Amino acid sequence: MALILGIDSSTQSTKALLVDADSGEVVEARAAAHPPGTEVDPRTWLSAVDEATDGLLERADAVAVAGQQHGMVTLDESGAPVRDALLWNDTRSADAAVELIEEMGGPQACADAIGSVLVASFTSAKLRWLRDHEPENAARVARVLLPHDYVSLHLGADGTEPFTDRGDASGTGYFATAAGEWRPDLLEQALGHGADLPRLVAPGRAAGTTRSGAAIAGGTGDNMGAALGMALEPGDVLVSIGTSGVASAISSVPVADGSGVVTGFADASGGFLPMVTTMNAAGILDLQARWLGVDHDELAALALQSAPGAGGVTFVPYYGGERTPNRPDAVGTWTGLTPATTRADLARAAYEALLCSLADAVDRLVAATGETPQRVLMVGGATKSAAVRELAPAVLGCPVVLPPPGEYVALGAARQAAWALAGTTEPPTWSAAETTVLEADPTPHVREVYADLRDRTESWTTHTATATEGTR
Ligand SMILES: Nc1ncnc2c1ncn2[C@@H]1O[C@H](COP(=O)(O)OP(=O)(O)O)[C@@H](O)[C@H]1O
Ligand SMILES: O=C(CO)[C@@H](O)[C@H](O)COP(=O)(O)O
Numbered sequence: 001m002a003l004i005l006g007i008d009s010s011t012q013s014t015k016a017l018l019v020d021a022d023s024g025e026v027v028e029a030r031a032a033a034h035p036p037g038t039e040v041d042p043r044t045w046l047s048a049v050d051e052a053t054d055g056l057l058e059r060a061d062a063v064a065v066a067g068q069q070h071g072m073v074t075l076d077e078s079g080a081p082v083r084d085a086l087l088w089n090d091t092r093s094a095d096a097a098v099e100l101i102e103e104m105g106g107p108q109a110c111a112d113a114i115g116s117v118l119v120a121s122f123t124s125a126k127l128r129w130l131r132d133h134e135p136e137n138a139a140r141v142a143r144v145l146l147p148h149d150y151v152s153l154h155l156g157a158d159g160t161e162p163f164t165d166r167g168d169a170s171g172t173g174y175f176a177t178a179a180g181e182w183r184p185d186l187l188e189q190a191l192g193h194g195a196d197l198p199r200l201v202a203p204g205r206a207a208g209t210t211r212s213g214a215a216i217a218g219g220t221g222d223n224m225g226a227a228l229g230m231a232l233e234p235g236d237v238l239v240s241i242g243t244s245g246v247a248s249a250i251s252s253v254p255v256a257d258g259s260g261v262v263t264g265f266a267d268a269s270g271g272f273l274p275m276v277t278t279m280n281a282a283g284i285l286d287l288q289a290r291w292l293g294v295d296h297d298e299l300a301a302l303a304l305q306s307a308p309g310a311g312g313v314t315f316v317p318y319y320g321g322e323r324t325p326n327r328p329d330a331v332g333t334w335t336g337l338t339p340a341t342t343r344a345d346l347a348r349a350a351y352e353a354l355l356c357s358l359a360d361a362v363d364r365l366v367a368a369t370g371e372t373p374q375r376v377l378m379v380g381g382a383t384k385s386a387a388v389r390e391l392a393p394a395v396l397g398c399p400v401v402l403p404p405p406g407e408y409v410a411l412g413a414a415r416q417a418a419w420a421l422a423g424t425t426e427p428p429t430w431s432a433a434e435t436t437v438l439e440a441d442p443t444p445h446v447r448e449v450y451a452d453l454r455d456r457t458e459s460w461t462t463h464t465a466t467a468t469e470g471t472r
Pocket of ligand 1: 010011012013241242243244282283285286296297380381382383384385386
């Protein structure tokens, strides 16, 4: 029996799944935590992958790494990190993104060139920030990698040259997504000078071998990994609730949304992955649990004691700035608090704000792609919450398909590696897991109250920018 190792190096942790190549059944699962923050020494991901794959790597016949998208990993001539990596959720590069869009001829021209309108998350915006704020570091950059490229390189046999795939490359800002080619000119424009880029590995092909002789596939971005792990089909909308909140769908044609709401990424199978991303997702619940002094199960139990609408309490959850809507300077804003407000209402409001924000993401994806969803599926760490599962169909206003608990990004990486090992034209078909369909009466008034506050706070961004200046 061939064994495949699928790795997910996402924002908060590395997860590793050892999987049976024939059935896709998980044989063993491990995880190791990453340090918190939006600026991280990328070598900590290497320690995490070593820890999570210890004893598994040697057993694998093929390996692939899916990783958090966009992060800027800059290496000097010797291959050492020039500075800590800036992650997708670090908003200091917001102004740099605006500047680059203007230089590219405006939002639609930017979307036409790379598939997406740049926001702070994109690697090129981070490189421009580096050029302008740390010129000495910028001058030392010889090579730019994405997080998954850096982890893959670490696992590769001696002499392996860096490699990546078109899925993750499509989130850099210097990749022509529709054509599937690097745009080194755009990297140079952002950074101020050229730098080496990893070679692109085609979907389903091996990039080389690991130190233990296993085939290693190109890897991909975590959201492309999730799409592959869930075997998304046309008509499916995948909602992921991890550090980021994501609504994505597969498409056979590229998307170039000049409004900037939908990012037109490539997927890991040769197609495309239009996507809407929020920066505040599972963290909304983490914060709320901390503020109320409870754990996640207690927070869920509290929330389910309150009623739809949380006793009139609502808030926009843009605590760390937001990406959709694009408000990098925003902060969270609560409203409706009265002496009658209970702890249960406060807990409930957190789930409702999270789910309203995700419902907005789904609506925006559907509006921009024009595809009516046949199924809405839900994955990610926060789906472990009983309250998320109960309230999601009510707030989203439709049934939600829930797969069994699992690490679907790592499973997608495993599927990619199994594909490379098999050398077939299509990825292996693994039997679909039993799903549960979550249903509830829709609560549209929850979204109406949220939408009203979301829209009223739009113009508050400039004001709050002053208050948060020190954090950028
Ligand atoms: N029972 C739970 N209720 C709510 N959130 C949870 C629960 N269990 C885990 N989480 C949250 O899920 C998040 C991690 O999800 P994950 O998809 O692994 O994130 P990422 O891929 O971004 O690293 C954390 O913020 C964690 O607190
Ligand atoms: O920036 C994006 C998508 O464009 C994020 O979705 C990151 O890819 C991080 O993902 P998670 O760690 O939340 O899975």
